[in-house]
Amino acid sequence: MFDMNNGHGITTLRGFVAEFKDEETIIDATKKTVDAGYHNIETYTPYPLEELLDVQHLHRNNVALVILIGGLIGCAVGFFMQYFASVIHYPINVGGRPFNSWPAFIPVMFECTVLFAAISAMVGMIIMNRLPRPHHPIFELDRFRLATQDRFFLCIEVEDPSFDTEKTWKFLEDLNPHEVNKVES
């Protein structure tokens, strides 16, 4: 999508970003932006806003699926690790007890399930969010540092088919923002 800053003082326009002071204004603004037909938009907030996820249709994602798969793999690994050791590799007959005494394997299987699922949750979330990404063009905007504190940002990216330097700027200015800025890198 974006290529990194070429470092020679040549800047490319990445998009326009509007800054809002409170959550109601940005929710309202995002609704209007989506209704106006913009697709390549992103909002940046200091904490998750349920309404924005609704407006941007962000509720469907694959995190749960990844965790489920991770957990199932963990469960299988937990079982076969014990099965391999007790039945295949070094079976010991202790008082005629079955080699594959699966009820005694359950605690370790459970722990492996949780371990693998938790690791997939973390790794899955990071990878699907395309993180770690220490630098992003939007960080070039100095005021963007408030996005993790107390301000809310709405960005319309140049990739958007309806992006137009004049109209989009005007559109954002009409959304009652604190200010509108260019994102360049």
Add this chain to the structure above:
Amino acid sequence: MPFKRDWSLSQKATDIEQVEPYKGDSVVAPEYNNSTITQKIANIVLRAETPLWWYLALAFLLPVVGLLGISVTYLVLIGTGVWGLNVPVGWGFAIINFVWWIGIGHAGTLISAILHLMRQDWRNSINRFAEAMTIFAVMCAGMFPLLHVGRPWLAYWLLPLPNTMALWPQWRSPLVWDVFAVSTYFTVSLIFWYMGMIPDLGTLRDRAKHPVVARIFGVLSLGWRGASSHWARYEKAYLILAGLSTPLVLSVHSIVSFDFAVSLIPGWHTTVFPPYFVAGAIYAGFAMVLTLTIPVRKIFGLEGLITTRHLENMGKVTLATGFIVVYGYAMEMFISWYSASPYEGFMMWNRMTGQYALVYWALIFCNAVSIQILWWKRARRNPIILFIVSLIVGVGMWLERFVIVVTSLANDYMPSSWDYYAGSIWDWSLYVGTIGFFLFMMCLFIRFLPMIPMSEMKMIIPKHRKKDV
């Protein structure tokens, strides 16, 4: 192109004036909005000067950590014989302290995971702190079994690694389950703690004045930028992690209790152990959260974020879990009579009247009697009373594990082999050393990382107060 920064944006507004500690009933004091909450918490980490008390605390705790180092060194050089363990008491302080520390850790997971699932928004201001407590407590807990194996450098033998001797762990033993339970618990707690911190690390990156500090937090935050599409996945992953941690925390202490319950020692071989241990763990853990948060909120003036309401709720949880523990004691007594086993009956009678009777009654006082004061609302809302009760409970839960482990072993089936055990000087020094290590790590944590989750606190501020200044 050098990245020019406008430093005035980093710390936009001045520090908020704290006129008087907040005494109201809300979970967030009225002076807090999105801006002030960020300032208040981030400035604890990012302010230029470190308070004097912090250096004093470190100066006091460092020698205690040194004591831990000396105890471990001496133990490794001479062998586990330096502990007072001998037949018939083959399990002493190592397992007592292991269970005690693990238990303390459990409150962190309860607060961060179970209360999150139950949508108890008051947990938002104490969860980070409690999770840090979990991590350090589990570190302390893990030291004991590793040292007790005698040759800690071979501790990796606990893991199922292929080797030329074709040796595998005994999969049917609760001790091996413990290895998996505790290592999983530590890993998952660490993941949960770190993941919860990512947005706040981003905030610190954006507020840091020193470029090096900003860079460190920038790396730690993975470049978090608060995009809504990221929040969506983040929230989902966090919720599911909470759902995973909930059964995990119950399983860990159940498995710890299996170490005892699966054996045939009178006083250990009881079915009530798993729930009784889990409740005891949460009980001790909540007491520890109170012990730590009450001074910290005072020192940092956090009464508006960890309010009286929080203290009261924690007092209630302490009281409730305390009663489950008391039920466990009652069941132990009842079953020792009802089972009609002379060994069980003797064990209970010996606990109450034998050589450890004083310890037993001290434990009953600490865990069953002292918490009765929490029935009174005024006691639950009084930090000093809560602090004292929490200390008493912490001691009581240690005594409980001592009674369980030692009374059953010291006076076993054969009167000819009876003995008296109270730990050697090295047992005590190692125990004190881990407490020092734990407090030392907590000191580092509150100085260098955000101890209250900023992003989560902003979520529970009432809407009308979110208007920007």
